[in-house]
Amino acid sequence: MIFRSFVLALTAAAAMAPSVHAQAQPAWPTRPxxxxxxxxxxxxxxxxxxxxxxxxxxxxxxxxxxxxxxxxxxxxxxxxxxxxxxxxxxxxxxxxxxxxxxxxxxxxxxxxxxxxxxxxxxxxxVPNVLLVNPAFPAKNLSELITLAKAKDAAYQYASAGNGTLNHLLGEMLNSMAGIRLQHVPYKGVAPAMNDVMGGQLPIVFASLPSALSQIKAGKLRALAVSGEKRSPALPDVPAIGELVPGYNGTxxxxxxxxxxxxxxxxxxxxxxxxxxxxxxxxxxxxxxxxxxxxxxxxxxxxxxxxxxxxxxxxxxxxxxxxxxx
Known part of the structure; x- marks a missing residue:
C-alpha cells in the first residue's frame, strides 16, 4: 500500500511538472x-x-x-x-x-x-508623386518631357537628399525618358516641397502621404505617380509607367x-x-x-x-x- 501510494504521488508530480514549468515561463509580451x-x-x-x-x-x-x-x-x-x-x-x-x-x-x-x-x-x-509649382507651364508628364527635351538648361528638381528615393526617381526618369533634370538635394522632403511651393524650384518628387494635403489644397500640382499603376488616392493622376514603360518607383x-x-x-x-x-x-x-x-x-x-x-x-x-x- 505504501509503495502504491508512493508511485501514485510520483505520477501526480510528473503530470504536474509541465504545467508548473509552463507557469514559470512568462507569456510574451509582458511589456511595451x-x-x-x-x-x-x-x-x-x-x-x-x-x-x-x-x-x-x-x-x-x-x-x-x-x-x-x-x-x-x-x-x-x-x-x-x-x-x-x-x-x-x-x-x-x-x-x-x-x-x-x-x-x-x-x-x-x-x-x-x-x-x-x-x-x-x-x-x-506608397507611390511618390512628381509635383510641380502650380505656375509651372507643364500640365502633365508628357508636356514636362517635351519641355525638358527642348530646354537648353536643365530644369531643377528637389529631393529629400542625395541618394534618397526621390533623388533616384528623378535619375531613373532622366535615363528612361531621355531628359535631363538637374538634382538639387535638400535636408528632408518638407523643405524641398516648401521651396517648390514658394517658386524657388519648379519640380519635386515626394511621397504621397507627405504631399497629399498640399495637392488637395492646390499648393502643388501632381503630374504623375511613380508606380506602374495609378493610386486609388489620386485616381485622376496617371502613373509615370503609363507614359514611360517599365518605370516603377513605388x-x-x-x-x-x-x-x-x-x-x-x-x-x-x-x-x-x-x-x-x-x-x-x-x-x-x-x-x-x-x-x-x-x-x-x-x-x-x-x-x-x-x-x-x-x-x-x-x-x-x-x-x-x-x-x-
Missing part, C-alpha cells in the same frame, strides 16, 4: 514594444508606424510605441535595432529606400538588410525583427501583424494616407521582394553615380 522608425516624425514611415503600432499593441495585448531615430538616411535607427536586444521588444519599421537602397549608396551602412533582420510583415506600398513599408529573435516570438509577431493588417479600421486609416495595403505576403515572399529591390536599386545607384560617402 518599441517600433524604431529611422526617419523623422511627420514623414511617411512615421505616419504609418504610429497607426500600425496602435493596432499591433491592441492585438498583442500590450502597448506599442514609435521611437524616431533619424539620421544618415535611416542608417542610425536601423543599426540600433540590428545591434540591439533580440527579445522582440525592439523592432524596425522601415521603408525600402533605407533597407534596399542604402546598402548600395553607403560603403558601410552599418547593417546587412538580409543577415541582420527577419521579415515580420509587409505593410503596404516605396514599400515593412516591419522587421532582429535576426536572432526566437522563433516563438517571431511567430507571435507575424501572427499579430496578420491580424492587425486585417483590421478594417487600420486599413481605412492607412488607405486615407495613400497607402496601398499589401496582399497577404509570406515572410519568404517579403524577403524575395527585398532581394529584388536590392539588385534593382543597386543598378540605378551605380548608373547615377550617387554616393553619400
Amino acid at each position: 514594444i518599441t517600433l524604431v522608425v529611422p526617419q523623422a516624425a511627420g514623414g511617411t514611415n512615421d505616419i504609418v508606424g504610429r497607426l500600425v503600432a496602435q493596432k499591433l499593441g491592441e492585438v498583442l495585448g500590450t502597448s506599442a510605441v514609435v521611437d524616431n531615430r533619424p539620421g544618415a538616411g535611416g542608417n542610425i535607427g536601423t543599426q540600433l535595432v540590428a545591434k540591439g536586444p533580440k527579445d522582440g521588444y525592439t523592432l524596425l519599421m522601415t521603408i525600402s529606400s533605407t533597407q534596399a537602397i542604402n546598402p548600395s549608396l553607403y560603403k558601410n551602412p552599418g547593417f546587412d538588410p538580409i543577415k541582420d533582420f527577419k521579415p515580420v510583415a509587409l505593410v503596404g506600398s 516605396l514599400w513599408i515593412g516591419l522587421f525583427a532582429p535576426a536572432d529573435v526566437s522563433a516563438d516570438v517571431l511567430a507571435k509577431l507575424q501572427d499579430g501583424m496578420r491580424k492587425a493588417l486585417a483590421s478594417p479600421e487600420l486599413r481605412q486609416k492607412l488607405e486615407a494616407q495613400g497607402v496601398e495595403i499589401a496582399p497577404p505576403t509570406s515572410p519568404e515572399q517579403f524577403e524575395k521582394l527585398m532581394q529584388d529591390d536590392l539588385a534593382k536599386w543597386g543598378r540605378i545607384v551605380k548608373t547615377s553615380g550617387a554616393s553619400v560617402d
Whole structure:
C-alpha cells in the first residue's frame, strides 16, 4: 500500500511538472514594444508606424510605441535595432529606400538588410508623386518631357537628399525618358516641397502621404505617380509607367525583427501583424494616407521582394553615380 501510494504521488508530480514549468515561463509580451522608425516624425514611415503600432499593441495585448531615430538616411535607427536586444521588444519599421537602397549608396551602412533582420510583415506600398509649382507651364508628364527635351538648361528638381528615393526617381526618369533634370538635394522632403511651393524650384518628387494635403489644397500640382499603376488616392493622376514603360518607383513599408529573435516570438509577431493588417479600421486609416495595403505576403515572399529591390536599386545607384560617402 505504501509503495502504491508512493508511485501514485510520483505520477501526480510528473503530470504536474509541465504545467508548473509552463507557469514559470512568462507569456510574451509582458511589456511595451518599441517600433524604431529611422526617419523623422511627420514623414511617411512615421505616419504609418504610429497607426500600425496602435493596432499591433491592441492585438498583442500590450502597448506599442514609435521611437524616431533619424539620421544618415535611416542608417542610425536601423543599426540600433540590428545591434540591439533580440527579445522582440525592439523592432524596425522601415521603408525600402533605407533597407534596399542604402546598402548600395553607403560603403558601410552599418547593417546587412538580409543577415541582420527577419521579415515580420509587409505593410503596404506608397507611390511618390512628381509635383510641380502650380505656375509651372507643364500640365502633365508628357508636356514636362517635351519641355525638358527642348530646354537648353536643365530644369531643377528637389529631393529629400542625395541618394534618397526621390533623388533616384528623378535619375531613373532622366535615363528612361531621355531628359535631363538637374538634382538639387535638400535636408528632408518638407523643405524641398516648401521651396517648390514658394517658386524657388519648379519640380519635386515626394511621397504621397507627405504631399497629399498640399495637392488637395492646390499648393502643388501632381503630374504623375511613380508606380506602374495609378493610386486609388489620386485616381485622376496617371502613373509615370503609363507614359514611360517599365518605370516603377513605388516605396514599400515593412516591419522587421532582429535576426536572432526566437522563433516563438517571431511567430507571435507575424501572427499579430496578420491580424492587425486585417483590421478594417487600420486599413481605412492607412488607405486615407495613400497607402496601398499589401496582399497577404509570406515572410519568404517579403524577403524575395527585398532581394529584388536590392539588385534593382543597386543598378540605378551605380548608373547615377550617387554616393553619400
